[in-house]
Amino acid sequence: MNYMPVADVLRGKTAVDTEVTVRGWIRTRRDSKAGISFLAIYDGSCFDPIQAVVSNELNNYKEDVLRLTTGCSVEVTGKVVESPGQGQAFELQATDVKVVGWVEDADTYPMAKTRHSIEYLREVAHLRPRTNVIGSVARVRNCLSQAIHRFYHEQGYFWVSAPLITASDAEGAGEMFRVSTLDMENLPRTDEGKVDFNEDFFGKETFLTVSGQLNAEAYACALSKVYTFGPTFRAENSNTSRHLAEFWMVEPEVAFADLNDVAKLAEDMLKYVFKAVLEERRDDLEFFAQRIDKEAITRLEKFVDSDFAQVDYTDAIDILLQSGQTFENPVEWGIDLASEHERFLAEKHFQAPVIVKNYPKDIKAFYMRLNDDGKTVAAMDVLAPGIGEIIGGAQREERLDVLDSRMRAMNIDPEHMSWYRDLRRYGTVPHAGFGLGFERLVSYVTGMGNVRDVIPFPRTPRSANF
Amino acid sequence: MNYMPVADVLRGKTAVDTEVTVRGWIRTRRDSKAGISFLAIYDGSCFDPIQAVVSNELNNYKEDVLRLTTGCSVEVTGKVVESPGQGQAFELQATDVKVVGWVEDADTYPMAKTRHSIEYLREVAHLRPRTNVIGSVARVRNCLSQAIHRFYHEQGYFWVSAPLITASDAEGAGEMFRVSTLDMENLPRTDEGKVDFNEDFFGKETFLTVSGQLNAEAYACALSKVYTFGPTFRAENSNTSRHLAEFWMVEPEVAFADLNDVAKLAEDMLKYVFKAVLEERRDDLEFFAQRIDKEAITRLEKFVDSDFAQVDYTDAIDILLQSGQTFENPVEWGIDLASEHERFLAEKHFQAPVIVKNYPKDIKAFYMRLNDDGKTVAAMDVLAPGIGEIIGGAQREERLDVLDSRMRAMNIDPEHMSWYRDLRRYGTVPHAGFGLGFERLVSYVTGMGNVRDVIPFPRTPRSANF
Numbered sequence: 042m043n044y045m046p047v048a049d050v051l052r053g054k055t056a057v058d059t060e061v062t063v064r065g066w067i068r069t070r071r072d073s074k075a076g077i078s079f080l081a082i083y084d085g086s087c088f089d090p091i092q093a094v095v096s097n098e099l100n101n102y103k104e105d106v107l108r109l110t111t112g113c114s115v116e117v118t119g120k121v122v123e124s125p126g127q128g129q130a131f132e133l134q135a136t137d138v139k140v141v142g143w144v145e146d147a148d149t150y151p152m153a154k155t156r157h158s159i160e161y162l163r164e165v166a167h168l169r170p171r172t173n174v175i176g177s178v179a180r181v182r183n184c185l186s187q188a189i190h191r192f193y194h195e196q197g198y199f200w201v202s203a204p205l206i207t208a209s210d211a212e213g214a215g216e217m218f219r220v221s222t223l224d225m226e227n228l229p230r231t232d233e234g235k236v237d238f239n240e241d242f243f244g245k246e247t248f249l250t251v252s253g254q255l256n257a258e259a260y261a262c263a264l265s266k267v268y269t270f271g272p273t274f275r276a277e278n279s280n281t282s283r284h285l286a287e288f289w290m291v292e293p294e295v296a297f298a299d300l301n302d303v304a305k306l307a308e309d310m311l312k313y314v315f316k317a318v319l320e321e322r323r324d325d326l327e328f329f330a331q332r333i334d335k336e337a338i339t340r341l342e343k344f345v346d347s348d349f350a351q352v353d354y355t356d357a358i359d360i361l362l363q364s365g366q367t368f369e370n371p372v373e374w375g376i377d378l379a380s381e382h383e384r385f386l387a388e389k390h391f392q393a394p395v396i397v398k399n400y401p402k403d404i405k406a407f408y409m410r411l412n413d414d415g416k417t418v419a420a421m422d423v424l425a426p427g428i429g430e431i432i433g434g435a436q437r438e439e440r441l442d443v444l445d446s447r448m449r450a451m452n453i454d455p456e457h458m459s460w461y462r463d464l465r466r467y468g469t470v471p472h473a474g475f476g477l478g479f480e481r482l483v484s485y486v487t488g489m490g491n492v493r494d495v496i497p498f499p500r501t502p503r504s505a506n507f
Numbered sequence: 508m509n510y511m512p513v514a515d516v517l518r519g520k521t522a523v524d525t526e527v528t529v530r531g532w533i534r535t536r537r538d539s540k541a542g543i544s545f546l547a548i549y550d551g552s553c554f555d556p557i558q559a560v561v562s563n564e565l566n567n568y569k570e571d572v573l574r575l576t577t578g579c580s581v582e583v584t585g586k587v588v589e590s591p592g593q594g595q596a597f598e599l600q601a602t603d604v605k606v607v608g609w610v611e612d613a614d615t616y617p618m619a620k621t622r623h624s625i626e627y628l629r630e631v632a633h634l635r636p637r638t639n640v641i642g643s644v645a646r647v648r649n650c651l652s653q654a655i656h657r658f659y660h661e662q663g664y665f666w667v668s669a670p671l672i673t674a675s676d677a678e679g680a681g682e683m684f685r686v687s688t689l690d691m692e693n694l695p696r697t698d699e700g701k702v703d704f705n706e707d708f709f710g711k712e713t714f715l716t717v718s719g720q721l722n723a724e725a726y727a728c729a730l731s732k733v734y735t736f737g738p739t740f741r742a743e744n745s746n747t748s749r750h751l752a753e754f755w756m757v758e759p760e761v762a763f764a765d766l767n768d769v770a771k772l773a774e775d776m777l778k779y780v781f782k783a784v785l786e787e788r789r790d791d792l793e794f795f796a797q798r799i800d801k802e803a804i805t806r807l808e809k810f811v812d813s814d815f816a817q818v819d820y821t822d823a824i825d826i827l828l829q830s831g832q833t834f835e836n837p838v839e840w841g842i843d844l845a846s847e848h849e850r851f852l853a854e855k856h857f858q859a860p861v862i863v864k865n866y867p868k869d870i871k872a873f874y875m876r877l878n879d880d881g882k883t884v885a886a887m888d889v890l891a892p893g894i895g896e897i898i899g900g901a902q903r904e905e906r907l908d909v910l911d912s913r914m915r916a917m918n919i920d921p922e923h924m925s926w927y928r929d930l931r932r933y934g935t936v937p938h939a940g941f942g943l944g945f946e947r948l949v950s951y952v953t954g955m956g957n958v959r960d961v962i963p964f965p966r967t968p969r970s971a972n973f
Contacts, residue, residue, distance in 0.1 A: 044763075046663055046731070064763040065731065066934050084762075085730030086663060114934040116763070141763075142905070142935035150933050167722075167926040168933070170729035179730055183665040190656050197512055197552060199649040204964040205671070205738050206684075206753050208971045218672075218708070220684045220715065222742045225694065225702045236691045242684070242742055242752065244969040249686065256633075256964055256973060263636035264551030264645060265512070265531070272671050272738065276688045276708055286708070287672055296550075297510075297530040297582070297607075439608070460633040460973055467616050467634070468532050468580040469608035498670040498722055505674050505709035507722060507926055 042118070048087035050131055055121055062118040063091055063133065064141070066171065070109050078106050080138075082117060085176055088324035092124065092132040093117045105140050110147035112171065115140055159494055166498050166507050174333070177325035178495050181318060182483050188317035189270060189291055189479075192310055198266040198293060203253025205272065208245050209457065216276040217248035218286075249274035253292050254474060255408070255461055258437060261294040261472050262464045268293040270479075278502050282491040285480060287500040294474035300410075300419040300436040303473040304396050307423050307432050308349045310477075311394070315341045318486055326486075334488025340427055341486065350391040354400045354417065357382075360390055377404045378422070383429035395424050407447045408461075409435040410471075421475070428485045434475025441465040508584070514553035516597055521587055528584040529557055529599065530607070532637065536575050544572050546604075548583060551642055554790035558590065558598040559583045571606050576613035578637070581606055625960055632964050632973050640799070643791035644961050647784060648949050654783035655736060655757055655945075658776055664732040664759060669719025671738065674711050675923065682742040683714035684752075715740035719758050720940060721874070721927055724903060727760040727938050728930045734759040736945075744968050748957040751946060753966040760940035766876075766885040766902040769939040770862050773889050773898050774815045776943075777860070781807045784952055792952075800954025806893055807952065816857040820866045820883065823848075826856055843870045844888070849895035861890050873913045874927075875901040876937075887941070894951045900941025907931040 045054070045061045055061055065084030072078045076097035083090035095106050095117075109115070119133035126132070144150045151157075151165045152172060162169040169175040190200065206220050222242040223229065229240040238246040253269040260267045269292045276286060293310075295303060318326065319341055329337035352360070361372045361382055366389075370379040378386075378397065387395050399417040402409070409418035423432035438444045444465060448455050455462060483495040493499040498507045511520070511527045521527055531550030538544045542563035549556035561572050561583075575581070585599035592598070610616045617623075617631045618638060628635040635641040656666065672686050688708040689695065695706040704712040719735040726733045735758045742752060759776075761769060784792065785807055795803035818826070827838045827848055832855075836845040844852075844863065853861050865883040868875070875884035889898035904910045910931060914921050921928060949961035959965040964973045 048663070064936075066729075085665075086732075112934040114936045141937070142931075142933075144934055145932040152933070167725040167929060168729075170726050176730060179665055179667065179726065183660075183667070186666050187656060187660050190653060194649075194653050197514070199551075199645055200652050201645065201649070201963055202738070202755060204753060204966060204971070204973070206740075206966050206971055207973075209973070216688070218686045218688060219691070220686060221691075222682070222684060223691075225685070225687075225689075225691075228691065242744075242968060243966070243971040245971070247971050259633040259973070260636050260645065260963060263532075263634075264642060266552075272668070274672075278708075287670060289668060463633060465608075466611040467608075467618070468578040468610055470530075470580045471607070497667055497726060500670060500672050500709070502708060503710040505670070505672055505711070505713050507670070507673075507675070507725070 046086035047082065047084045047089070047091045050091055050121060050133070051087060051089055051129060053130060057121055057123060057131075059121050060118060060136070061121055061133070062116060063093075064116045065090070065114070067109050067111055067113045067115060069111065072107065078102075080106075080109065080115070080117065080135075082115060085170075088173070088177060088180070088328055089129060092126065092129060093119055093135045093138070094132060095135040095138055099135070099138060101138065106138055109140070110144050110150070111153050112144040112150050113140060114142040159491070163493055163499070170497070173328060175494070177328050178483065178487055178489060179497070181322050181325050181487055182495060184318050184322045185314050185483060185486065186270070186479070188314040189310070191317075192313045193268045193293065196266070198268050199260070199264055201257060201260045201267045201269055202271055203250065203256040203269045203292075205250055206243070206247050207250045208243065208247050209255070217251060218274055218276045220247045220249060251275060252290065252476065254294065254476065257292055257294040257474065258461070258472065259464060261296045261474070262468070262470060265296045266293075280502055282493075283481065285492055285496065285499055285501060288492070288496065289479035291477040291479055292474060294472065296470045296472045298436075298473045299471055300398060300421055300434075300473055303434050303436070303475050304349075304351065304398070304421055307396070307434065307475055308394070311423070311431075312345050314482075315345050315486070319345070329487050336427070337486075337488045344394060344425070347393045350393050350395040352386070352391075352395060352397055354397055357386055357397050361385065364390070375401050375403065380429045383422070383424045384426075387424040387426045387429070392426065394426065397422050397424060405435070407451045407453055408437050408444070410438045411443050411447065419473075423475075425485060428481065431481055431485060432475050432477050434473065436471065436473040439465060439469045439471050441469070512552035513548065513550045513555070513557045516557055516587060516599070517553060517555055517595060519596060523587055523589060523597075525587050526584060526602070527587055527599070528582060529559075530582045531556070531580070533575050533577055533579045533581060535577065538573065544568075546572075546575065546581070546583065546601075548581060551636075554639070554643060554646070554794055555595060558592065558595060559585055559601045559604070560598060561601040561604055565601070565604060567604065572604055575606070576610050576616070577619050578610040578616050579606060580608040625957070629959055629965070636963070639794060641960070643794050644949065644953055644955060645963070647788050647791050647953055648961060650784050650788045651780050651949060651952065652736070652945070654780040655776070657783075658779045659734045659759065662732070664734050665726070665730055667723060667726045667733045667735055668737055669716065669722040669735045669758075671716055672709070672713050673716045674709065674713050675721070683717060684740055684742045686713045686715060717741060718756065718942065720760065720942065723758055723760040723940065724927070724938065725930060727762045727940070728934075728936060731762045732759075746968055748959075749947065751958055751962065751965055751967060754958070754962065755945035757943040757945055758940060760938065762936045762938045764902075764939045765937055766864060766887055766900075766939055769900050769902070769941050770815075770817065770864070770887055773862070773900065773941055774860070777889070777897075778811050780948075781811050781952070785811070795953050802893070803952075803954045810860060810891070813859045816859050816861040818852070818857075818861060818863055820863055823852060823863050827851065830856070841867050841869065846895045849888070849890045850892075853890040853892045853895065858892070860892065863888050863890060868913075871901070873917045873919055874903050874910070876904045877909050877913065885939075889941075891951060894947065897947055897951060898941050898943050900939065902937065902939040905931060905935045905937050907935065
């Protein structure tokens with residue numbers, strides 16, 4: 042059998058009149074009065090299904106073909122011909138239709154209807170990749186992840202895996218999940234009556250990581266250019282469209298780099314991956330532009346062609362104060378920018394992606410490099426029109442004495458960070474990096490409004506199904 | 508400044524006599540009587556450091572250059588010249604040496620000595636990437652991961668992320684870590700006095716996944732060809748050189764595929780990634796062949812050129828029984844093959860990678876497809892000379908009635924697996940996949956005897972440092 046993915050047939054990878062076999066699932070069946078059926082067969086290899094034209098002369102036309110419903114799996118052999126119909130270049134003249142798997146009850150099959158609410162689809166996350174929308178998300182998500190790996194590989198970065206289970210807390214930021222094998226019904230106790238974590242699997246209390254950055258720093262201080270791409274966790278009780286308890290992060294970390302270097306890296310990376318998805322997944326983007334967000338393609342095209350704006354936090358505050366705009370969250374030097382501020386800057390003021398730099402030290406983490414003004418740190422956020430913050434990064438504090446005093450000021454015991462301090466004691470270097478929430482990126486590209494719909498099996502408060 | 512990675516300079520990417528700046532860490536300093544110092548500068552971009560020749564005519568020769576010790580970070584500018592010395596094509600005639608970071612105390616710097624025991628290096632996992640051996644491991648690990656993504660991408664597979672936190676247990680196999688936000692000192696209780704997991708973050712008891720397979724199946728039954736590449740966990744108290752509590756797995760899952768299809772996929776994938784590492788990381792492989800395992804290169808070359816053997820489990824048992832060999836673990840039909848059996852088959856009998864197929868159903872998981880003999884399932888293990896099992900896979904049971912009876916026989920409540928059963932109720936298809944332990948792969952390629960040394964920050968019983 043000459044098996045072919047639907048994508049290859051539709052792209053004309055085989056000569057007209059060749060006999061091929063495609064395998065997939067029925068999207069729709071339509072019967073003509075002339076005794077011909079039209080099957081739309083989808084196999085996930087691209088957005089479009091292929092049309093198979095089936096004549097009633099086939100032996101199993103009545104018993105099988107006329108009973109096919111959405112979701113049935115089939116193997117269809119036929120001759121590739123140019124399609125007279127609109128919307129597809131090629132179709133199949135079926136010579137054989139083999140039913141591989143029936144749908145138990147077409148009336149109760151959850152994916153039978155063509156349109157479902159996106160909320161309903163979350164309840165059937167094991168079947169929703171069979172829909173147009175979630176199938177497109179999956180292909181775009183894959184395209185973005187491949188492009189990210191390719192970008193860093195081409196630039197000489199090494200992918201490193203940061204540990205997921207950790208005994209340390211990256212920023213003192215974010216609630217963490219405890220990881221344990223202790224018997225909850227029968228907890229071991231210390232002499233003082235406390236839970237005895239010395240009896241736990243790792244001999245101490247451990248958690249799921251909130252960031253791989255500190256570990257990536259150790260590798261950047263040896264191999265110069267590294268990045269992580271792996272899962273991270275937040276045990277925050279946030280039921281919003283932008284939060285997941287489990288999500289994927291991309292965190293490059295670069296030795297001998299300052300804030301401007303990683304600002305440029307962020308711009309280069311975003312443009313690279315957006316170009317990739319514009320080239321490779323046009324079919325899915327067109328669907329998003331039609332059904333989900335009419336800006337889906339133009340937003341990316343504009344982004345790729347734009348010059349990023351850069352602005353100091355202090356100047357950004359002035360812009361907001363002088364904007365004449367009323368904000369829900371009052372603006373003054375020292376505040377963390379709220380989403381409304383970020384979007385005003387990117388969408389109204391600069392009308393371009395904008396990198397805000399040098400934030401007040403008091404609203405940022407201990408490891409960010411203190412600027413000479415003593416008030417700000419070399420932090421940056423990349424704000425994108427249409428979504429707000431998409432990347433957060435910083436130059437790291439490479440001076441041991443400054444790092445120590447920042448830790449003390451923030452009530453972090455330098456003793457607990459002794460391995461991190463070692464990186465500054467032995468051949469310290471300026472270095473910088475950033476974090477990109479992968480699901481926010483997929484959400485930005487697809488126009489999907491809720492990050493729960495851009496990860497296969499979302500984990501959120503009170504929900505860990507499948 | 509014309510900054511360049513050391514790798515680019517050594518590969519001749521810049522013309523002789525050009526002035527470039529390299530940035531990295533001092534590996535060694537050697538001073539000649541004639542007042543010239545030779546600095547070996549390493550930046551991680553390739554195995555070799557670059558040699559900078561520094562004359563005592565430099566302003567800071569005495570104050571800085573003569574005080575440089577292993578691990579100091581520097582920025583060295585100089586003219587690229589052909590190297591008269593052995594082992595490198597190019598070197599730098601330094602015109603400027605800038606010290607970026609000193610080593611606090613050269614005598615106590617843990618990485619100062621050139622050779623450390625591999626066990627000691629684990630205790631300084633934050634500094635060990637600065638050594639030859641762990642630096643090489645990191646580059647090879649990156650090369651393998653990039654090649655894996657590239658292989659699947661080229662073959663039309665989509666990367667999907669399986670959830671890490673899960674309420675279900677993939678195989679009933681393997682101890683799991685509990686994930687919880689409950690206050691351990693003050694656990695909520697049900698009316699019956701049990702721990703009330705309804706109060707936990709996800710509203711029920713949750714764990715870290717042991718495999719992404721079941722989730723990948725849901726996506727394969729929609730997009731046809733998918734793979735996962737992500738972390739998985741085992742809470743087993745195994746202190747061996749082959750076990751980690753946290754490790755990375757590659758799990759392809761293919762619709763409309765049988766056991767033979769994924770046996771071929773496994774062979775193609777392994778050969779592809781081994782070819783990639785032979786081409787791209789020759790420098791590191793040569794180091795492994797010299798210092799760690801003299802077969803490091805020849806083993807891969809042989810593997811790439813070999814024809815895989817395939818043998819039924821039942822025939823493999825006969826081969827072992829008739830071998831005249833004495834095994835520690837007695838051989839009879841029905842046993843799980845021990846490492847000694849696997850290695851005999853691959854190294855002595857077939858002298859090639861071998862795929863053992865169709866294992867007794869009683870030693871395999873419920874989801875593996877029952878063969879027509881009623882005694883065996885369509886499972887496979889790929890055994891590699893020098894390591895034994897490197898891949899385990901199976902065709903999945905796609906027939907709902909057989910799946911249900913297998914679940915009941917193994918005391919798994921079909922109710923708990925209702926979403927997994929749905930994949931068989933609606934357009935079921937034959938499908939198959941396998942799992943590759945990524946650290947075992949890196950271990951096989953590098954010859955590193957312990958998987959703790961091929962992952963940046965290993966997690967093992969009583970150890971979760973950094």
